[in-house]
Amino acid sequence: MSETTLTHSSQTEPRPAGWQGIAADWSSDQRAFKNVSWGKAMMWIFLLSDTFIFGCFLLSYMTARMSTRVPWPNPSEVFALHIGGSNVPLILIAIMTFVLISSSGTMAMAVNFGYRRDRRKTAILMLLTALLGATFVGMQAFEWTKLITEGVRPWGNPWGAAQFGSTFFMITGFHGTHVTIGVIFLIIVARKVWRGDYDTGRPGFFTSRKGHYESVEIMGLYWHFVDLVWVFIFAFFYLW
């Protein structure tokens, strides 16, 4: 027993001294996510941290809404659009939801075609995703403009609790920023796919590493996350 322990410790390779040794010990072949590349694992961990950010936003919204004495504005009426002589509740938000879900669908198919090495279809589907994402941001800009002209401000609004404006602008603004970044990210990756970077192994501009079609899937993870966050915002902010 002690012999095995001894052989074990004698097998430990010599490490460099100081900080380099610490870094070497912590990075030497220790791997938890066995069949997941570092890029994908890091994207998932980033998304986890982003989950906490949006979680905290929605929590602060919940706390503000629960603790105010002033009645909360009714989102069903606030976000209604006047179409054909009657107010249709939440119609713009519903269309935005369908647009974002469709973009998630096209993204999932882009990932699929990427792994089949169908360059053309992958790039077209990614650009379609970007287009739907840009449409979503455009509709959000329209919604913001409408509410601002109606007098909604982060410090007050004509219908009720002042916290409505601050939480609305913060939560949807942060989500819209995510969508915008996603659209830029999508266009960059789509260009790489179109040019065949992942077939020829052309080194990346920033990392000078060879890309793989897995980049499309990692891009997709980010995009689906944006859709996922919208599911929660739709339920908690608009429907609640």
Place this chain on the structure above:
Amino acid sequence: MAEATANGLGQHHLNAGHAHDAATAGVAPAEVHQEHPIKLYLVVWAWLFVLSACSYMVDYFGLHGYLRWSLILIFMMLKAGLIVAVFMHMAWERLALTYAIILPPILVLVFVAMMVLEADYTLLTRVTFFGAGP
């Protein structure tokens, strides 16, 4: 459709090959590509549409009370589950990754419970000192 089926078969072959390799080498497969038939994505896409339409209908028909909240939460969780499991391929990842990503957000519920208590307390003090509201 034929292509999708052929691809699905290819995937099975690939998996079988990997499993065999893994068995002989005694290690986990190095890298698994997420390749699934297109039809699966289309079905999930359609379901997401239906679920979104259902949650919109909850508001459109003006349902209220516990029925409203429970329907909203059920549709929300179903949509989130479909997106994470199929679109983000979590259903096919190893459990080490799945648990590492899925479990921490559930702990946010503890935070929710804390903030519910805090909000109730704030409301109580506000009502006590400022009255029931304008």
